[in-house]
Amino acid sequence: MVLPLHVDSMLLKLPAEVVTRDQDIISSYLTDFRRQYVGATAALLRPRNTAEVQAIIRACAEHKIGVVPQGGNTSYCTAATPSADGQELLVSLERMNKVRELDPKNLSVTADAGVILSDLQQAADAAGLLLPLALGSQQSCRIGGNLSTNAGGINVIRYGMARDLVLGLEAVLPDGSLFRELNPLRKNNSGYDVKQLFIGAEGTLGIITSVSLKLVRKPRQTITAFLAVRDIASLVTILDAAQTQSGEAITSFEYISGTSLQLLLNADGRLRNPLEHESAHYVILEAATASPILNLEECISALLAELFESGLISDGTIAASELQRAVLWHLRENIPEAEIYHGGSVKHDIAVRTSRLAEFIESACQLVHSYRRGSILSVYGHVGDGNVHFNIVPPEGTDKAIFKRGVEEDISPEIYRLAFEMGGTFSAEYGIGRTKLNLLQRYGADGKIALMKRIKTAIDPHNLLNPGKVIP
Numbered sequence: 001m002v003l004p005l006h007v008d009s010m011l012l013k014l015p016a017e018v019v020t021r022d023q024d025i026i027s028s029y030l031t032d033f034r035r036q037y038v039g040a041t042a043a044l045l046r047p048r049n050t051a052e053v054q055a056i057i058r059a060c061a062e063h064k065i066g067v068v069p070q071g072g073n074t075s076y077c078t079a080a081t082p083s084a085d086g087q088e089l090l091v092s093l094e095r096m097n098k099v100r101e102l103d104p105k106n107l108s109v110t111a112d113a114g115v116i117l118s119d120l121q122q123a124a125d126a127a128g129l130l131l132p133l134a135l136g137s138q139q140s141c142r143i144g145g146n147l148s149t150n151a152g153g154i155n156v157i158r159y160g161m162a163r164d165l166v167l168g169l170e171a172v173l174p175d176g177s178l179f180r181e182l183n184p185l186r187k188n189n190s191g192y193d194v195k196q197l198f199i200g201a202e203g204t205l206g207i208i209t210s211v212s213l214k215l216v217r218k219p220r221q222t223i224t225a226f227l228a229v230r231d232i233a234s235l236v237t238i239l240d241a242a243q244t245q246s247g248e249a250i251t252s253f254e255y256i257s258g259t260s261l262q263l264l265l266n267a268d269g270r271l272r273n274p275l276e277h278e279s280a281h282y283v284i285l286e287a288a289t290a291s292p293i294l295n296l297e298e299c300i301s302a303l304l305a306e307l308f309e310s311g312l313i314s315d316g317t318i319a320a321s322e323l324q325r326a327v328l329w330h331l332r333e334n335i336p337e338a339e340i341y342h343g344g345s346v347k348h349d350i351a352v353r354t355s356r357l358a359e360f361i362e363s364a365c366q367l368v369h370s371y372r373r374g375s376i377l378s379v380y381g382h383v384g385d386g387n388v389h390f391n392i393v394p395p396e397g398t399d400k401a402i403f404k405r406g407v408e409e410d411i412s413p414e415i416y417r418l419a420f421e422m423g424g425t426f427s428a429e430y431g432i433g434r435t436k437l438n439l440l441q442r443y444g445a446d447g448k449i450a451l452m453k454r455i456k457t458a459i460d461p462h463n464l465l466n467p468g469k470v471i472p
């Protein structure tokens with residue numbers, strides 16, 4: 001790619017090791033995770049420390065060049081991909097991958113933004129602690145990307161979203177200056193809590209370079225159950241019973257529809273249903289406690305006996321080992337891969353209040369079948385948080401691309417309208433990126449976009465950071 005003169009001279013000011021112009025290397029960073037968009041860039045910049053990020057951003061600001069930050073590039077809404085016109089530079093945080101400090105007595109860890117989430121989990125584990133952020137992409141996504149998307153995942157019900165785990169943050173601002181409030185303090189009311197601005201901003205306000213996060217004591221007892229559930233309406237009753245009975249112990253409550261499980265079993269012949277009989281609805285329920293004294297097993301066994309008796313669940317199994325636990329979670333976490341195997345899906349990342357979840361799922365299913373009978377509905381997700389991934393997979397024998405385009409045109413708007421009318425949201429955890437700008441415009445809260453624009457203009461007046469994302 002021929003570089004405009006000002007970009008070329010700007011790149012020459014940076015340390016040579018930071019700049020990659022080789023398009024063969026760059027190309028693997030340019031396609032979004034869902035393979036829906038291919039960007040272009042003249043150069044990939046891979047800083048090794050905060051000072052290098054500052055040097056890059058200062059140079060870009062001087063020459064008014066747009067910059068796209070990238071972590072693990074697992075965004076589901078094309079948030080980390082530069083535009084196809086090649087006018088923006090790509091900054092990958094992958095070389096900033098050190099755990100800076102782990103303080104076991106303070107239950108905190110401070111790390112570079114480019115540390116892979118599973119590496120950070122392992123660092124906590126090695127210290128006898130737990131980083132309670134966990135999601136299906138954890139082997140690839142990076143902690144800076146997790147905070148920039150305010151990631152959710154499977155433990156939100158107990159520990160909250162990524163935002164709730166943040167104690168401190170360091171970010172390079174669009175003029176190259178530094179915001180640094182990295183001390184891992186649990187109380188700090190010294191002025192506006194400005195670090196929160198960068199969380200969920202998808203790289204539009206600053207480049208996060210380091211974070212301090214809360215850790216918790218590692219559970220000494222964990223119980224993971226895979227349950228066949230009577231119907232969708234029972235989900236909330238079961239959750240309520242589980243939370244009432246176990247106090248704060250429920251860490252995950254994940255729904256898997258029979259269809260989603262079947263897609264996975266079709267895609268991978270080595271896997272099998274852990275229960276004897278098929279069901280239309282399953283739940284993975286996980287409870288954990290760091291207490292060596294509480295009898296969690298007794299508590300969950302009593303709960304399950306009660307649920308059986310009342311007919312809310314018809315079958316169930318409890319993982320007897322760490323390996324069995326991993327197998328159960330594998331079933332939940334590999335549904336997106338199974339959808340890809342069947343030709344991909346049209347995804348809807350919906351949240352409604354938990355009390356209206358069953359109503360949403362049932363109405364949305366009816367809606368799809370009234371438009372396109374025979375559609376495969378892969379419905380699963382973090383229902384304990386009111387969050388359901390309501391995905392539509394093309395049936396066998398259809399042209400996948402044509403089917404998906406049709407669904408996006410006729411069904412998706414209806415699903416979003418339904419969620420909106422029920423007081424829900426079109427984006428529970430994946431964010432806005434490039435692909436949901438129109439939905440934000442249509443369904444964003446009153447006055448929100450105007451306020452977002454004012455904040456963006458105040459911090460990034462030349463629109464240099466991740467242009468074209470998040471702000472319509």
Ligand SMILES: Cc1cc2nc3c(=O)[nH]c(=O)nc-3n(C[C@H](O)[C@H](O)[C@H](O)COP(=O)(O)OP(=O)(O)OC[C@H]3O[C@@H](n4cnc5c(N)ncnc54)[C@H](O)[C@@H]3O)c2cc1C
Pocket residue numbers: 033068069070071072073074075076079080093113134135136137140141142143144145146147148149150151152153154201202203204206207208209336429430433466469
């Ligand atoms: C199989 C699978 C399962 C998933 N499950 C979940 C889930 O359960 N919950 C959930 O919330 N998400 C989930 N996701 C979506 C995705 O993994 C998350 O959004 C994740 O947090 C993105 O992290 P990343 O490092 O890949 O970020 P990227 O995709 O690289 O970037 C995401 C956004 O953050 C910006 N960004 C990245 N790093 C920085 C930085 N250091 N400073 C400023 N901006 C930055 C990018 O510009 C972009 O806007 C899943 C994705 C996959 C593929």
